[in-house]
Amino acid sequence: MVKSNIVTLRKAKNSIMLLLCFISAIYGIFWLFWILITLVIKGSEAFSLKLLYLDPTPPGVEGGGLRHAFVGHFIIVSLATVIGIPIGIMAGIFFSEYGKRSRLFTVLRMITDILVSVPTIIVGATVYAILVKPLHHFNALSGIVALSIIIMPIVAITTNEMLKLVPNNLREAAYALGSYKWEVTLKVTVRAARNGILTGVLTGIARIIGETAPLLFTSFSNQYLNLNILKPMASLTVYIFNYVMGPYEYWHQQAWASALILTLIILLLFGITRLIIRERRK
Amino acid sequence: MVEETILETKERKKAEKLEVVFKAIFGFSAITVGLIIPTVVFIVLLAESKLIIEKKGLIKFLLSQKWDPVSDEFGALPMIVGTLISTFISMLLATPIAIGISIFVVELAPRWLKEIIRQAIDLLGIIPSVIYGMWGFLVLAPFMATKVEPFIQRALINIPILNELTSGTSTGIDVLTTSLVLSIMIIPFMSSIVREAFEMVNPLVKESAYALGATKWEVITTVVIRSSIPGIAGGFIISLGRAIGETMAVAFLAGNRPEIPRSLLEPFTTITVALANQFTEADTELYLSALYALALILFITSFIMLLTAKIILYRLSRNGQI
Numbered sequence: 175m176v177k178s179n180i181v182t183l184r185k186a187k188n189s190i191m192l193l194l195c196f197i198s199a200i201y202g203i204f205w206l207f208w209i210l211i212t213l214v215i216k217g218s219e220a221f222s223l224k225l226l227y228l229d230p231t232p233p234g235v236e237g238g239g240l241r242h243a244f245v246g247h248f249i250i251v252s253l254a255t256v257i258g259i260p261i262g263i264m265a266g267i268f269f270s271e272y273g274k275r276s277r278l279f280t281v282l283r284m285i286t287d288i289l290v291s292v293p294t295i296i297v298g299a300t301v302y303a304i305l306v307k308p309l310h311h312f313n314a315l316s317g318i319v320a321l322s323i324i325i326m327p328i329v330a331i332t333t334n335e336m337l338k339l340v341p342n343n344l345r346e347a348a349y350a351l352g353s354y355k356w357e358v359t360l361k362v363t364v365r366a367a368r369n370g371i372l373t374g375v376l377t378g379i380a381r382i383i384g385e386t387a388p389l390l391f392t393s394f395s396n397q398y399l400n401l402n403i404l405k406p407m408a409s410l411t412v413y414i415f416n417y418v419m420g421p422y423e424y425w426h427q428q429a430w431a432s433a434l435i436l437t438l439i440i441l442l443l444f445g446i447t448r449l450i451i452r453e454r455r456k
Numbered sequence: 457m458v459e460e461t462i463l464e465t466k467e468r469k470k471a472e473k474l475e476v477v478f479k480a481i482f483g484f485s486a487i488t489v490g491l492i493i494p495t496v497v498f499i500v501l502l503a504e505s506k507l508i509i510e511k512k513g514l515i516k517f518l519l520s521q522k523w524d525p526v527s528d529e530f531g532a533l534p535m536i537v538g539t540l541i542s543t544f545i546s547m548l549l550a551t552p553i554a555i556g557i558s559i560f561v562v563e564l565a566p567r568w569l570k571e572i573i574r575q576a577i578d579l580l581g582i583i584p585s586v587i588y589g590m591w592g593f594l595v596l597a598p599f600m601a602t603k604v605e606p607f608i609q610r611a612l613i614n615i616p617i618l619n620e621l622t623s624g625t626s627t628g629i630d631v632l633t634t635s636l637v638l639s640i641m642i643i644p645f646m647s648s649i650v651r652e653a654f655e656m657v658n659p660l661v662k663e664s665a666y667a668l669g670a671t672k673w674e675v676i677t678t679v680v681i682r683s684s685i686p687g688i689a690g691g692f693i694i695s696l697g698r699a700i701g702e703t704m705a706v707a708f709l710a711g712n713r714p715e716i717p718r719s720l721l722e723p724f725t726t727i728t729v730a731l732a733n734q735f736t737e738a739d740t741e742l743y744l745s746a747l748y749a750l751a752l753i754l755f756i757t758s759f760i761m762l763l764t765a766k767i768i769l770y771r772l773s774r775n776g777q778i
Contacts, residue, residue: 188671192564198556199565199573202647205640206580209591264485272482282490284770288762289494291694292755293701295731299751300497302735303504326489354471356478384584387703387728391735411586411704418590418708426594433587444582448575 210437217434220427229399236424240432242399246407250314250393251383253403254321258382259375262326266333266371271359283334289327297323298388306392314400314407317393321385325378332374336367369454373447380443384436386411410436497755505749507741517749523714525734530746532727532753534714538631539726539754541717542706543699545635546642551692553639554646559676561647562654574651581644589708592637597628597709605632605721624721627711632720634709638699646695649769653687654680686772693765697758703728727754 228239265286273279297320305316340363348358364371394406395416410432417425508517508530520531557577561570605626612618624630657680665675681688711723712733727750738744 184671184674188673191673191676195556195560195564198553199560201553202557202580202643203573203576205643206576208595209583209588210579212591212595213587261485261488264482265489268482268486269490272479273486279486279490282486284763284766285494286490287766288759289489291697291701291758291762293703293728293758295701295703295728296497296501296751296755299504299731299735299748300500303500303748304496323493326493330486330489354475356475357471359478380582384582384586386584386586387707387732390732394736411584414586414590415704415707418593429590430594433590437583437587440582440584441579444579 213430213434213437216427216430217437218431220431221434222431225428225431230397233420234422236422240408240410240413240428242396243408243410243413243432245399245401246314246393246396247383247410249401249403250317250321250389250407250409251379253318254325254382255375255379257318258322258325259329259378261322262329262378263333263371263375265326265330266374267337267359267364269330269334270337271355271363283331286327286330290331293387294320294324294385295387295390298390298392301388302391309404312392312394312406314393314403314405317389317407317409318403320388320392321382324385324388325382328378328381329371329374332377333367333371336370336374337363339370340366369450373450376443376447376450380440380447383440383443384411386415390415501748501752501755505745505752507745508749511742517746518753521716523730525738525740525743528740528742530742532746532750534716535725535727535730535750536753537716538710538724539700539728541631541724542635542638542710542726543696545631545720546638546699547692547696549636549639550642550646550695554643554650554691554695555681555688557643557647558650558654559680561651563672563676563680577644577647580640581648585641585702585704588637588641588705592633592705593629593708596637597633599628600633600636601626601628605630609721620718621720624719626721627723629709629711629723630721631710631717631724634706634724637705637709638702641702641705642695642699645698646691649691649694650684650688653684653691653772656687657683686768690765690769690772693761693768697761697765700761701728701754701758703732707732727751 222239224237225239225241226244227241228237229242230240231238269279269283269286273283301316301320301323305319306312344366345358345363348362353361389409389412393409393412395412396406396408400407414429414432414436417429420426512520512530517530518532518536520529521533522529522531523534557573561573561577565573605622605628609619609622609626612622661683662675662679665679670678706726707729710725710729712725712729713723714725714730717724730750731747731754734743735747738747
């Protein structure tokens with residue numbers, strides 16, 4: 175009798191705890207849906223093509239768009255990508271192909287891994303001291319440098335991980351044909367891992383597209399369309415921050431629409447990486 | 457024949473030269489990312505915060521409560537305490553949920569559901585923090601202010617300590633809302649690492665436990681969780697580092713009030729909020745230097761924390777458990 179009581183108790187505890195696990199999964203998904211659904215509804219309500227081709231009106235005057243911020247964001251992110259990706263990939267190549275047995279580079283790889291998660295606002299503060307203070311005014315170049323510093327470790331670590339997956343006999347086969355190390359690395363190893371490296375690149379871009387904090391006091395903001403990277407440049411994320419904190423309803427609406435576009439781009443990049451990973455599994 | 461040999465040696469020389477060139481470029485990139493950048497960051501932060509530390513002294517800067525740029529008073533305590541409070545509460549909210557989600561995904565869910573929940577939680581992780589922040593500010597904060605917080609206040613009004621912790625006017629821009637949004641943000645980081653640790657648990661040990669008559673929950677606690685404690689610890693510390701360094705979500709919601717909050721419903725500030733809001737306003741050298749000192753504290757703390765987590769996880773992977 176006592177025994178069966180214990181069994182019932184254990185079974186009850188089992189069911190309750192498993193139910194709690196189920197609830198926590200629902201809890202996580204609940205927030206995701208709340209955020210995404212608000213974003214989609216408010217964003218699509220507020221979206222109009224004018225957002226893309228009009229510049230902002232003076233504060234308080236309804237209408238206008240954020241063309242300058244879209245252009246600025248594109249310039250900053252793409253130049254940061256152009257600088258950051260090659261250095262990141264090459265660093266990843268070195269960690270995996272040259273520095274695997276070196277103590278120094280094992281440590282450097284670990285530091286790189288840490289840099290992926292270091293608060294990005296710190297990068298902004300550092301770049302401010304180097305590129306904004308001496309020039310006495312905010313400029314887009316500093317924002318570009320900040321974002322490129324943020325993307326480098328992300329790409330380096332994924333490249334490294336992806337190259338690790340390339341089987342060693344592939345490298346050995348290439349060496350057996352009399353190839354030099356750089357030929358093996360570039361023509362065989364990197365080529366074999368190119369899809370994986372691409373996922374790292376896309377993840378990195380998705381990450382820096384959404385960055386705000388490091389841009390707040392580097393590229394700052396600009397009311398006008400600006401193509402000169404030595405002057406302050408508007409970016410979408412900084413504009414979202416300023417508009418949301420601002421007093422006007424139409425600012426909030428434009429911020430929702432921009433946030434939706436930003437999120438869709440990031441989701442697209444995320445979707446592509448998932449497809450690539452799935453392809454490879456096959 | 458001779459010409460061919462000359463050609464071959466030329467080719468070879470070229471290839472050998474390229475060998476050196478490529479190694480140098482790759483090596484330089486690795487040193488740039490892994491050594492030069494972190495060193496420059498550290499030196500710049502140190503050099504820029506020298507002024508305030510010389511003028512005020514490190515201990516006084518860290519322990520002074522008053523932050524008033526107008527009268528040149530810079531005490532970091534409100535920011536440090538604010539960071540600690542919001543991080544603590546958000547970890548308290550996120551940890552059980554992240555573990556629960558991982559258990560559900562790895563041990564309980566049927567395959568199709570597993571994939572959906574996994575992708576959904578990963579999605580939660582790639583939404584930029586500025587969007588969490590704006591959603592928190594425009595949607596969640598008003599909801600908290602009008603519905604949730606008055607309800608909590610009414611429910612706790614007769615309970616000592618708890619009623620003081622929830623006293624004040626409910627504006628939604630406060631410790632509670634900030635910590636809640638922060639906890640939603642770190643759930644995906646933590647659960648992805650915990651999930652990986654769970655997936656590495658040897659299925660034979662689990663099956664042996666089942667064979668002894670253990671219930672599913674008993675298997676989970678005695679086998680799965682116990683053998684993934686290092687993985688859970690690593691994921692916990694990494695998420696802690698994220699929570700401490702998270703800027704934008706917090707910048708919308710904290711209210712940027714440089715005082716130590718007495719209640720969960722008061723606005724406050726954190727290190728990152730102070731940096732995000734005040735950096736462009738810093739009009740004196742001393743002010744800027746005080747902000748750099750905050751950045752330095754943040755950098756050192758998060759670096760040490762992440763290092764600890766990586767060492768734990770690295771050891772694990774070397775022992776072949778993850």
